[in-house]
Amino acid sequence: MVITFMPPAYMMMYIKRAEVSAHAVPLLLNLQRSWGAIRKAAxxxxxxFHDLRYTCVTLLLNLGVPPQVVRxxxxxxxxEVTMTIYAHLSLDDKRSALTKLxxxxx
Incomplete structure (x- = not known):
């Protein structure tokens, strides 16, 4: 099953509350309250929910998206935060490096 999040809703989780408009706050709170039901249904x-963020960042980096864009x-x-937390060498990258060595x- 593929779960697709529209970027604005996904990014709402990471915007400082002071920067969120009055219309966006209910969306953010509703997503937090609803996550258990969404997760169970899927x-x-x-x-x-944070695991989705981690997966998204890891996939973007593995797809070759520039780290600055992911950041x-x-x-x-x-x-450095992005690269330290999320950048992991894939198994293929490790095999390739050892083959070259x-x-x-x-």
């Missing part, structure tokens, strides 16, 4: 088990999407003030040593 068969997601015990996944937190802007999630609202980090420093690129093996080739260089033979």
């Amino acid at each position: 068969g997601l088990g015990d996944i937190r 802007d999407i999630v609202g980090h003030s420093d690129i 093996g080739s260089a040593l033979t």
